[in-house]
Amino acid sequence: MLITCPYCGPRDVIEFTYQGDGNRERPDPASQNFEAWNAYVYDRLNPAGDHNEIWQHSGGCRTHLRVVRNTLTHEISSVAFVRGDHASTARRKAEDKA
Amino acid sequence: MVERQSPLEPEFHVGSHGNFEHGVEILLTETRPGSIVQLAAWPGEEKKLIAAIRSVTVLALPDGAGGGSSDGVKSVFGFAPGKFTVADEAEGLAAAFAKAVTPAIGTVTDLSHGRTAIRIAGPKAEWVLAKFFTIDFALPAFPVGAGRSTAHHDVFAQIQRTGADQFDIYVFRSFARSFWNALCHASEEVGYEVQ
Ligand SMILES: [Zn+2]
Numbered sequence: 669m670l671i672t673c674p675y676c677g678p679r680d681v682i683e684f685t686y687q688g689d690g691n692r693e694r695p696d697p698a699s700q701n702f703e704a705w706n707a708y709v710y711d712r713l714n715p716a717g718d719h720n721e722i723w724q725h726s727g728g729c730r731t732h733l734r735v736v737r738n739t740l741t742h743e744i745s746s747v748a749f750v751r752g753d754h755a756s757t758a759r760r761k762a763e764d765k766a
Numbered sequence: 767m768v769e770r771q772s773p774l775e776p777e778f779h780v781g782s783h784g785n786f787e788h789g790v791e792i793l794l795t796e797t798r799p800g801s802i803v804q805l806a807a808w809p810g811e812e813k814k815l816i817a818a819i820r821s822v823t824v825l826a827l828p829d830g831a832g833g834g835s836s837d838g839v840k841s842v843f844g845f846a847p848g849k850f851t852v853a854d855e856a857e858g859l860a861a862a863f864a865k866a867v868t869p870a871i872g873t874v875t876d877l878s879h880g881r882t883a884i885r886i887a888g889p890k891a892e893w894v895l896a897k898f899f900t901i902d903f904a905l906p907a908f909p910v911g912a913g914r915s916t917a918h919h920d921v922f923a924q925i926q927r928t929g930a931d932q933f934d935i936y937v938f939r940s941f942a943r944s945f946w947n948a949l950c951h952a953s954e955e956v957g958y959e960v961q
Contacts, residue, residue, distance in 0.1 A: 674831075675831045675832070675846060675847055676831070676832070676914070676915060676916075677831075679900065679901070679916070680900040682900070683900070683916065683917060727915075727916060727917030727920075727922065728846075728915045728916055728917070729845060729846035729847065729849075729915050730846055730915070731846060731847060749847070751809075
């Protein structure tokens with residue numbers, strides 16, 4: 669499986685670390701809403717198809733990435749920096765993609 | 767200044783090794799830069815950091831992710847968004863950048879004692895490195911001056927191409943001897959010389 673890092677270009681999956689489900693929304697750290705915390709920790713969509721995921725390019729530029737991966741085919745349809753303000757440094761052109 | 771010891775020293779054997787009867791196709795050496803510095807810009811301050819790099823090193827960074835350049839004495843390349851590695855044969859780079867990179871622009875980290883720089887050169891350099899790293903070493907995909915962040919068995923490596931068939935690899939000092947041994951083994955089949 670290849671993930672096309674917006675900074676580094678296409679790289680083997682061994683360079684990346686899965687950082688979890690990208691659909692979760694973390695409650696405010698001061699929140700006492702146990703249902704919201706329970707949902708954050710345990711509730712997962714577990715779709716058979718496109719899935720929003722967070723990956724880190726831990727063996728490369730070390731940025732965190734929003735990845736949409738198809739859980740049936742492993743096809744990756746989109747990769748973007750989690751931090752939007754990194755977008756200006758993503759200069760790899762589409763033709764560089766694997 | 768304190769004499770800096772090489773972590774490679776017990777395994778650094780000058781001369782020709784491996785299958786070199788038909789010629790040496792790999793040169794391995796340690797470049798031992800006096801300074802290795804890592805620079806990081808705060809969000810939105812990247813252009814100011816690039817200007818500071820130019821003022822300190824006189825090297826202009828080409829546009830693009832992983833862009834870099836080298837004049838043979840000083841080298842610079844991007845390894846992550848807004849982050850750059852700079853090396854210099856001379857000591858004192860961190861002090862120079864501490865003046866040029868104000869706290870409002872970004873950070874300066876002196877890695878001179880934290881990284882070991884290994885140079886691999888020769889007609890089989892791409893071939894040997896391709897056995898280590900899952901990146902494209904072909905010249906059109908990895909131009910001269912450019913840098914890449916990658917890893918070999920969890921040994922994080924920053925690689926700069928400093929010639930058509932020459933690469934400088936920056937690895938953690940504590941992993942350097944092990945990585946050097948692996949590089950020597952991988953070079954045996956084509957014949958290598960340690961200089
Ligand atoms: Zn990357």
